[in-house]
Amino acid sequence: MDDLKERLCREADAAGFVACRVCRPDAVPEVPAQLEAFVAAGYHGQMQWMAERMAWRSNPVALWPEARSVIMLAESYTPAHDPLEILLHPDRAAISVYAQGRDYHDVVKKRLKRVARWLIAETGDATQVKVFVDTAPVPEKALAAAAGVGWQGKHTNMVSRELGNWVFLGAIFTTLELPPDAAEEDHCGSCRACLDICPTEAFVAPYQMDARKCISYLTIEHKGPVPHNIRGRMGNRIYGCDDCLAVCPWNKFAVAARDIRLLPRPELKAPGLAELARLDDAAFRAMFSGSPIKRIGRDRFVRNVLYAIGNSGTPDLGPAARGLTEDPDPAVADAARWAVAQLNAL
Structure with a gap:
């Protein structure tokens, strides 16, 4: 064997x-x-x-x-x-790397x-x-x-x-009996980079995460409005969050992706929030055909975009949010009103 x-x-x-x-x-x-x-x-x-x-x-x-x-x-x-x-570009959307291809x-x-x-x-x-x-x-x-x-x-x-x-x-x-390999040891040591960078303090302890505070969970799995005390910490992250992955020191040994299909689509590396907020269901489906983002649907996606608009500190994005305050989806309308209030308070 x-x-x-x-x-x-x-x-x-x-x-x-x-x-x-x-x-x-x-x-x-x-x-x-x-x-x-x-x-x-x-x-x-x-x-x-x-x-x-x-x-x-x-x-x-x-x-x-x-x-x-x-x-x-x-x-x-x-x-x-x-x-x-x-x-560093709050008028642009941050999409998790894995979902850009x-x-x-x-x-x-x-x-x-x-x-x-x-x-x-x-x-x-x-x-x-x-x-x-x-x-x-x-x-x-x-x-x-x-x-x-x-x-x-x-x-x-x-x-x-x-x-x-x-x-x-x-x-x-x-069902084959194949020779097993030895398990790998933990090499994190005393490093806390991934824990300390988390914008929502989702890690209750090393190796333990409360998904209810994780931006990846909140932007992808969570249905309905996101708690008010977390919205401001989400920044411009509209689908997933790469912070804890990006700071890992072991990435200095990372190998390049082999399949070009997994590489970022240019239009998803830094899309404008105003353009994303205008997506209706048909446009959303067309834009994200073949993408894992399609799974969450237009409403949840636009909800996330509106939180980012509210966090942008960019009054020019106000019209994009005001146009959605009466959206048929309650969570989208709530996020739009929140975004407008945030921008009006500047």
Whole structure:
């Protein structure tokens, strides 16, 4: 099996992945207690699916009892620009790096299927596989750490000494018995860069985050108005937040993205807030076709844009907000009125 695993990792490299490691499905016994504590504290916010599918999400063995190995693969999306530079331009929208290109779910899943098909071709039709890319109850980060891809940093994201933390993770569960890799040790040390930069103080402790305060959660998963005490801290971040990722010192070893589809679309690197506020549903869908941003819909997206307008300190953006104070969506109208009030107070 050692030879098969070596050839598997070569195939994964040829497919575009930057890391290929293996662990057992039962290699993350700590996850159930961690997830239970996270949900019990209410840190999951409106992500009720985390509580409803906790048994599967916390235990890969329960997800597919026949699996004997988990192949964890990583793909880089390292930006060529400084993701924090956009924060210096409050009339422009800050979109998380991962969402500036093609939807990674589509890109990574196609690569996973290619590797899975190769594995079946090499070992026979009796081999069974299942592929997962962040759309099923799989603890990808914990499994990646157990497989030695990296470790979960203090910001709870995957970090690697060879890759930094700009990586997408994919998993191939298989009935094959493959030699497992050693888990990676934690190399965060005394560093607190990711914790200290968080604009909303979402980290209750190292390695622990309250999603209800996280800008990524608030701009993507949270439905309805964002709490008033957090809106002002969101700045011009309208979809996700890269602050904790961008300051990680291990990014000095980050490798460039291999797939041009994951590189930023020019129009999404620094779009104007006024233009985004004018999007109706059809224009929103057209602009974000093939993008993960499309998932949140026009209303939630424009709500986020209006918070950014309110934080911009730019009176010229007032008309864009005033035009939406009677929007049919209550959260959009509320955000528009808030933005107008913020700009009027200047």
